Amino acid sequence: MPNFAIIGAGAMGSAVAKRLIEHGATVLTCLEGRSEQTIVRAKTAGMVPVGRQELTEAELILSIVPPAEAMKVAELVADISAKTPAPPFIDLNAIAPKTMQALAAQFDGSGTTVLDGAIIGGPPVAGKSGPTIYISGDAAERSRLLEDCGLQVRRLDGSLGAASALKMCYAGINKGFIGLGAAMLLAASRSGAAESLKAELAESLPDVDRKLSKSIPDMYPKAYRWVAEMQEIADFLGEDDPAATIFQGMADLFSRLAADVEGSRTLVRQLDEIQTPSETGAMVMP
Amino acid sequence: MPNFAIIGAGAMGSAVAKRLIEHGATVLTCLEGRSEQTIVRAKTAGMVPVGRQELTEAELILSIVPPAEAMKVAELVADISAKTPAPPFIDLNAIAPKTMQALAAQFDGSGTTVLDGAIIGGPPVAGKSGPTIYISGDAAERSRLLEDCGLQVRRLDGSLGAASALKMCYAGINKGFIGLGAAMLLAASRSGAAESLKAELAESLPDVDRKLSKSIPDMYPKAYRWVAEMQEIADFLGEDDPAATIFQGMADLFSRLAADVEGSRTLVRQLDEIQTPSETGAMVMP
Structure with missing residues (x-):
């Protein structure tokens, strides 16, 4: 089963992790400098804490953080991607298309695939199919892995920024x-x-x-x-x-x-x- | 049956007039300087065009106009009230409580009762009881006349401005x-x-x-x-x-x-x- 990395173990990030784990996936996360509350939430969900560089061992890296932190997370991922070939990075945060484009530009020249995502609906709960994860810029259907692990995904035709x-x-x-x-x-x-x-x-x-x-x-x-x-x-x-x-x-x-x-x-x-x-x-x- | 005067024969003013008229009232209005469309609408509703000074012959004068015109209408009524003892004046427009107080201040010293009203809901239509007309500052229940003629009225305890x-x-x-x-x-x-x-x-x-x-x-x-x-x-x-x-x-x-x-x-x-x-x-x- 696939490995994912999720940066962000808030209410949404930890619940998405739990859904993936329940479907057999391993979910890596980096808890360096995080609060005690976040560490407990991540471990309760079954997320596996690793060092930041090890996040690149996943098949997809997801960013699920408050919008004000989205750019900082992308910087971190761009930084580790510059050292080791990295899997596709999906930003799932509530940011403007222009912010998304600026965020993607940080990966220019790194060879890393950057996808634009958005989550509509509350955190996954048992017995409900939602939320819906919209993905744009994903011609190669790299987000299919998420569907395989129990998430509801809709790919949008538009370019990066449509989601x-x-x-x-x-x-x-x-x-x-x-x-x-x-x-x-x-x-x-x-x-x-x-x-x-x-x-x-x-x-x-x-x-x-x-x-x-x-x-x-x-x-x-x-x-x-x-x-x-x-x-x-x-x-x-x-x-x-x-x-x-x-x-x-x-x-x-x-x-x-x-x-x-x-x-x-x-x-x-x-x-x-x-x-x-x-x-x-x-x-x-x- | 009572006489009302309604200033404003727009969609709301003419429909309120029609409801009152259907309940036996006479509704005076002043059409000086109004558009052809307004004149037709007023006459279709059965409103009786009179000169501005004759509006004081009604038992209640209502203002039902776009909010930007509310103050001008109050000035007109204050002006005619200064010449002839006038009935209570109810402003039914969507204006702020402070605007309502400034509007009422125009009547200071005239002896005219000013009531604060607000209409919630669309224009009256046959077979429906709405809209609701809220009135505040009406301890003497002068707005009861409107209820007697088919309108749904709720008096609020608060002072002028609550509606x-x-x-x-x-x-x-x-x-x-x-x-x-x-x-x-x-x-x-x-x-x-x-x-x-x-x-x-x-x-x-x-x-x-x-x-x-x-x-x-x-x-x-x-x-x-x-x-x-x-x-x-x-x-x-x-x-x-x-x-x-x-x-x-x-x-x-x-x-x-x-x-x-x-x-x-x-x-x-x-x-x-x-x-x-x-x-x-x-x-x-x-």
Whole structure:
């Protein structure tokens, strides 16, 4: 069975590793300088810690990290690839197509194949086929190995960057919507309109109400990662598109939320209170 | 039966008038300087054109206009109220609470009651109870007259501005979402990812896909009105809230869309093409 290397043992990286391992693969990773929590998560998933140079012994190297770290990981892989012939490298992170191209350019002249990937959906869980892994620039179907080991893969016809573009657009809608919801629920809370807003949403937009009730609490621990992702979306849209400003605002919003999650949790409490209003009328304007 | 005056005979104003008239009311309006289209719409709805001063003969004066015109209408009503004792004035427009307060301040000293209202939902249609008309600052229940004539009214406990705040939050989520969807579908179209985005949305976020398919085409003729509404939402959020930037971007986005709707319709065509992809693969990147 094939060997993979995965750089990044976060919630997504470790769950992807687990899925591959369950299908008989060996998954190498490099844990140099990682936190105790990450080391435990990697080992629990069954990942095999190796030195950075040994990552090249895999048949595919995957990068699954927060978008702000994607370039640093590519630098590391380009560095080890310069010393030993390396397998194809797939960046699976939420980055703009231009960032993807800059990232691939680090491998120029190394002979290493670089593929553009994107993960849509949450981490793999037992009994579900998702998430979907989109790959572009993969004429030789090097990503087939992932399919052979239990992952759902879709190859896109477009060139390098097409998978990243798809991810930007999807995340812009999906995560952007969560940002809009959080921002407006907080504003309603500040202005004493939370209770009536929640009631009106439940009545006239029940789908929206349900989605926000679930997605906003799920967002708290991820908000810090979404800051760079929103900046990537703004870069993707480009200065000429007025929507780039929307995502600059989203980045700032998630940055504030991330600071709150790590800090006083004042905003988190306000959001939680709206989602589960008390019976004593806690929503009434002070 | 009561007399109302409605300033504004757009899609919403004329449909609200029609509902009131069907319940036996007389609805006065002032058509001085209005377009031929507006005059026809008002007369079709059964509204009675009068001179501006005669509007004070109604038992309630309602303002139902695009948000950018709300202040001008209030000035007009304040002006006629200064000459003749006037009935309560209800602003039903999508404006920020601060704008509402500035608008109400124009009536200071006139003795005219000013109420803050907001309409949530589309124009009244036969057989449906909506939209909901929220009213705040109405301790004397002057808005009960509207309920007596077939409209669904909810009075909010908050002071003047509470209904406007609710409207800002609701519109921020609902219209903001349509803006996000349009922006990302256009970006997908530019980068050759439209077809895969549409397929992924249909599969993993079918509610979102359905809502965008319906709401985006419905938005075209309203985009020009939403520009000022998004600016009102940015003002409502205030400079200290990073989400204000989101809505400044939204205002610019809808401004570009509105110009396109009136002009070359290039963006409209792109959006339509994504919603109904041709069988010949029109989505392929040029």
